[in-house]
Amino acid sequence: MTSRTTTGSTDGIVVAGGGLAAQRACETLRRAGHDGPIRVVCGEQHAPYDRPPLSKEFLAGELGPDELRYRPDDWYREQEVDLLLGERAARLDAHARRLALDGGAVLRYDRLLIATGSEPRRLPGVAGRDNVHELRTLADAQGLREAIAAGRRLAVVGAGFIGQEVAAGATRAGARVTIVEAAAAPLAAILGEELGGWFARLHREEGVEVLLSARIARLHGGRGVEAIELEDGRRIDCDAVVVGIGTQPATGWLAGSGLDPAGVLVDGAGRTVAPGVFAAGDASRPFDARLGVHLRTEHWEAAARQGAAAARAMLGLPVAASPAPSFWSDQHGVRIQYVGHAHGADGIEIDGDPGARDFTATFTASGRPVAALLVGRPHALPALRRRLEAHHDERTAA
Structure with a gap:
C-alpha cells in the first residue's frame, strides 16, 4: 500500500473510492485475468473494510477493526493493487482522462471507476458539537462506541435502518435510547405506516423510547448537545446524539465534469456517457429496467454486484442482468x-x-x-x- 505516482504514460485502471464496490471491482478484474495496473484512491487511512457491522457487531464491541477488513495487506501486494490511503478524488477531466486528487497528484487513467459512495445528510445546528455523531466510517463508529457506555442517554435522530440499528446496538450496550422521527412511522415512505408501525413496536418492546411525528425545534447546550427540544415542547435530555436522516452521493467533486454530481447515471453494466468512465455503488444511479428509471439502491448487495459488473464491462466481458435489489438489517x-x-x-x-x-x-x-x-x-x-x-x-x- 503506497501513495506513489506512476511515471509511465498511464496509471491503468483507477478506482475512485475504497468501499465495497471498489473492492469487488478489483477482485473481479484480477480473477478475469487483467494484469495491468490498478490504483485505488481511498479517502480513509484504512484499507477497504465492511461497513454494515459498524452499526451492529462493531458498535456492540463484538468485532475489532482488523476483523472488518475485506482482505489482508498481503492480498493487495500479491494482486498488485495499489491503495492510495488518505487520498480523495477532487476533480475529473473526462476528456483528458485525468483524475486530480485533493493532495495535488494527478492520475492518468485508461478506465476509471467512480465508487466514492455516499455521505450523511447534515442536521442544521449540529456543526462543531462535540457529542453529535454520524455513522458512515470506522472512525465514526469508534467515536460512537465510546459514547454509548452503560447508562448513558443517547438520542437517535432519524428512524431509517441505520438509526434503528444504532438504537438496537446501543440498547444492547446498556445505553438509554430515544429515537426521534419526523414521520408518522419509521420507514413510512418505503414500507407504509402499517409496517412502519411494526418497527416502532419492536423497539418499544426492547426498551427504546420512540417519538414519532416529532420535529426538532432547537438544541440546548454549548459545545455539546445537552437536550433536544421538540416543536410540541417536549425535551429529550441526552449525553450524545446520533444523526441518521439519510445520505446523498459523495460526488460533488464531479461538478463541471459532464457527469451528474447528484448521482452518476449508468446503464446496467455501470457505463457512463463519458468514454472509459464507469460508476458503481452509492455514487451511481443505475437504470432499473423494472421501473424504467435511474435509481440509487444504496445497499451492500447492490454495491458488490455493481462493482463486479463494471469490472467485467471494462474488460469487454458479458454482464448478467441485475436481480431484484435486496438488503438486510439485524435489530434486537x-x-x-x-x-x-x-x-x-x-x-x-x-x-x-x-x-x-x-x-x-x-x-x-x-x-x-x-x-x-x-x-x-x-x-x-x-x-x-x-x-x-x-x-x-x-x-x-x-
Whole structure:
C-alpha cells in the first residue's frame, strides 16, 4: 500500500473510492485475468473494510477493526493493487482522462471507476458539537462506541435502518435510547405506516423510547448537545446524539465534469456517457429496467454486484442482468430482509405473526408481487426472490 505516482504514460485502471464496490471491482478484474495496473484512491487511512457491522457487531464491541477488513495487506501486494490511503478524488477531466486528487497528484487513467459512495445528510445546528455523531466510517463508529457506555442517554435522530440499528446496538450496550422521527412511522415512505408501525413496536418492546411525528425545534447546550427540544415542547435530555436522516452521493467533486454530481447515471453494466468512465455503488444511479428509471439502491448487495459488473464491462466481458435489489438489517436479534421495489404497490399480504417477529409482508401491484419484507425468515428469501423474478419475466413477456 503506497501513495506513489506512476511515471509511465498511464496509471491503468483507477478506482475512485475504497468501499465495497471498489473492492469487488478489483477482485473481479484480477480473477478475469487483467494484469495491468490498478490504483485505488481511498479517502480513509484504512484499507477497504465492511461497513454494515459498524452499526451492529462493531458498535456492540463484538468485532475489532482488523476483523472488518475485506482482505489482508498481503492480498493487495500479491494482486498488485495499489491503495492510495488518505487520498480523495477532487476533480475529473473526462476528456483528458485525468483524475486530480485533493493532495495535488494527478492520475492518468485508461478506465476509471467512480465508487466514492455516499455521505450523511447534515442536521442544521449540529456543526462543531462535540457529542453529535454520524455513522458512515470506522472512525465514526469508534467515536460512537465510546459514547454509548452503560447508562448513558443517547438520542437517535432519524428512524431509517441505520438509526434503528444504532438504537438496537446501543440498547444492547446498556445505553438509554430515544429515537426521534419526523414521520408518522419509521420507514413510512418505503414500507407504509402499517409496517412502519411494526418497527416502532419492536423497539418499544426492547426498551427504546420512540417519538414519532416529532420535529426538532432547537438544541440546548454549548459545545455539546445537552437536550433536544421538540416543536410540541417536549425535551429529550441526552449525553450524545446520533444523526441518521439519510445520505446523498459523495460526488460533488464531479461538478463541471459532464457527469451528474447528484448521482452518476449508468446503464446496467455501470457505463457512463463519458468514454472509459464507469460508476458503481452509492455514487451511481443505475437504470432499473423494472421501473424504467435511474435509481440509487444504496445497499451492500447492490454495491458488490455493481462493482463486479463494471469490472467485467471494462474488460469487454458479458454482464448478467441485475436481480431484484435486496438488503438486510439485524435489530434486537431479529434478521429483517427486504427485496424488490414497493413503489407503486397497491396491496400488502401478510403471512405469519408480526407479534411473534415471524412474518412475510408481500407488496403487490394489480395482484402481482413486486416486493417483500421478511422478518425472522432468512431461509425464505431465495424462493421469494425467484417468485418476484418469475412475475417480472411474465410481465415483461406480456
